[in-house]
Amino acid sequence: MSRRKFCSASAAAAVTALVSPLPALAQSAARIVVIGGGFGGASCARALKQIDPKLQVTLVEPNRTFIACPFSNNVVAGLRSLEQQKFGYDKVAASGITVVALEATTINAAARTVGLADGTSLAYDRLVLSPGIELRFDALSGYDEAAAAKMPHAWKAGEQTLLLRKQLEAMDDGGLVVIAAPANPFRCPPGPYERACLIAHYLKTRKPRSKLIILDAKDTFSKQRLFQNAWKELYPGMIEWISLSQGGKVNAVDPATNTLITDFGNHTAQVANVIPPQRAGRIAAIAGATDNTGWCAIDPVTFESRSAPNIHVIGDACLAGAMPKSAFSANAQAKTCANAIATLVAGGSPAAPKLINTCYSLAAPDYGISIAGVYHPKNGSLADVEGAGGVSPLEASRDFRAREADYAQSWFATITAEVFG
Numbered sequence: 001m002s003r004r005k006f007c008s009a010s011a012a013a014a015v016t017a018l019v020s021p022l023p024a025l026a027q028s029a030a031r032i033v034v035i036g037g038g039f040g041g042a043s044c045a046r047a048l049k050q051i052d053p054k055l056q057v058t059l060v061e062p063n064r065t066f067i068a069c070p071f072s073n074n075v076v077a078g079l080r081s082l083e084q085q086k087f088g089y090d091k092v093a094a095s096g097i098t099v100v101a102l103e104a105t106t107i108n109a110a111a112r113t114v115g116l117a118d119g120t121s122l123a124y125d126r127l128v129l130s131p132g133i134e135l136r137f138d139a140l141s142g143y144d145e146a147a148a149a150k151m152p153h154a155w156k157a158g159e160q161t162l163l164l165r166k167q168l169e170a171m172d173d174g175g176l177v178v179i180a181a182p183a184n185p186f187r188c189p190p191g192p193y194e195r196a197c198l199i200a201h202y203l204k205t206r207k208p209r210s211k212l213i214i215l216d217a218k219d220t221f222s223k224q225r226l227f228q229n230a231w232k233e234l235y236p237g238m239i240e241w242i243s244l245s246q247g248g249k250v251n252a253v254d255p256a257t258n259t260l261i262t263d264f265g266n267h268t269a270q271v272a273n274v275i276p277p278q279r280a281g282r283i284a285a286i287a288g289a290t291d292n293t294g295w296c297a298i299d300p301v302t303f304e305s306r307s308a309p310n311i312h313v314i315g316d317a318c319l320a321g322a323m324p325k326s327a328f329s330a331n332a333q334a335k336t337c338a339n340a341i342a343t344l345v346a347g348g349s350p351a352a353p354k355l356i357n358t359c360y361s362l363a364a365p366d367y368g369i370s371i372a373g374v375y376h377p378k379n380g381s382l383a384d385v386e387g388a389g390g391v392s393p394l395e396a397s398r399d400f401r402a403r404e405a406d407y408a409q410s411w412f413a414t415i416t417a418e419v420f421g
């Protein structure tokens with residue numbers, strides 16, 4: 001934990017440095033368009049305006065209310081309302097950013113324009129994409145948008161979150177819940193395992209004869225030993241994890257019978273939570289910023305796309321090396337990218353950054369665990385800073401775990417206040 005305390009202190013220092021205003025002479029009225037008003041995009045728009053108030057910053061986001069994924073597993077488990085996940089853009093607009101409530105549909109990189117759903121367009125000097133993820137409905141046989149209405153992914157918060165919650169409420173005591181977790185990379189690496197814990201918490205308290213199976217397309221996962229210890233301690237005999245090498249990879253689903261099909265056998269669930277493979281949000285491909293992985297390769301100093309000049313990609317959509325796809329990462333990348341853009345449009349050269357991510361997970365409402373990392377550009381990507389960061393201790397008192405659960409709540413309150421006001 002002492003290493004993590006060091007990281008937190010460094011994080012505060014890094015954030016301060018990143019949003020320092022530029023010297024007055026270097027200030028510019030360049031036009032910056034940001035697509036996507038989630039954790040990455042809204043953070044970037046605000047940081048740009050803070051660094052250089054003269055920048056003309058436009059945020060393009062079709063939804064008037066953003067619904068946050070962090071803490072949405074609590075909604076699934078009936079511990080929190082979806083209303084508590086919702087944030088508007090009034091304060092973003094009040095900070096001098098033009099908020100356009102439309103979807104961006106086309107990008108003309110040569111002319112530097114963004115086409116909007118109403119047929120109008122916006123000109124830019126630099127464009128930032130933070131569109132999050134697109135679910136790959138083509139990647140899992142039988143799983144399409146209609147199947148998701150029966151076997152919810154709940155990997156974008158909103159109606160899907162509520163659907164999964166309602167299915168758990170309607171399930172019999174003694175029923176089987178199956179979670180299908182995808183291979184890397186995907187949004188929120190610890191998310192499926194936190195979800196398993198919080199669903200198990202609901203089952204333990206409301207339907208104690210029930211069981212939960214995680215079918216996994218990988219052999220290791222984030223905070224694995226901490227999660228597995230929590231399963232033994234909190235939910236003995238309730239959660240079974242089937243790894244890739246034990247036959248956990250789901251190859252197909254049958255929504256008519258709620259069945260998940262693997263090479264080693266079929267699992268028919270009462271509640272099936274299918275988290276499919278993912279790629280960068282569609283507009284990134286339209287911009288020419290994706291590669292054959294479906295994600296966006298970037299320069300780790302500026303977050304500028306490797307294939308689309310003057311277009312920067314942050315958040316879940318980009319390939320950020322060792323940095324996980326998290327809201328905290330998106331926020332840190334947003335500030336780094338804003339700083340680089342302000343420097344570039346003023347004619348300077350951005351300095352190599354250090355970025356920090358901390359990710360809390362809840363194994364129960366009063367039982368938190370965390371992982372922290374520090375990253376820097378290395379060999380064209382972002383790599384761990386050796387010896388920095390760390391995870392919660394494997395052996396800790398319940399008081400310690402309860403404190404980490406409190407820190408998780410504070411983290412969510414702080415980051416959403418910073419991003420949405």
Ligand SMILES: Cc1cc2nc3c(=O)[nH]c(=O)nc-3n(C[C@H](O)[C@H](O)[C@H](O)COP(=O)(O)OP(=O)(O)OC[C@H]3O[C@@H](n4cnc5c(N)ncnc54)[C@H](O)[C@@H]3O)c2cc1C
Pocket residue numbers: 035036037038039040041060061062063066068069070071072073102103104105130131132133154155156187188191281282283314315316317325326327328329330358359360361
């Ligand atoms: C169950 C779950 C739990 C999680 N828990 C945590 C956690 O505890 N901590 C943590 O740090 N992270 C957590 N995450 C991950 C976190 O939600 C994402 O990493 C984060 O939201 C990524 O930010 P982003 O800006 O890339 O995308 P988003 O926050 O998804 O924002 C993308 C935005 O872009 C908009 N958009 C997309 N396309 C267009 C377009 N063409 N035009 C205009 N707008 C567009 C969308 O409407 C959306 O508002 C969790 C995720 C899940 C699923």
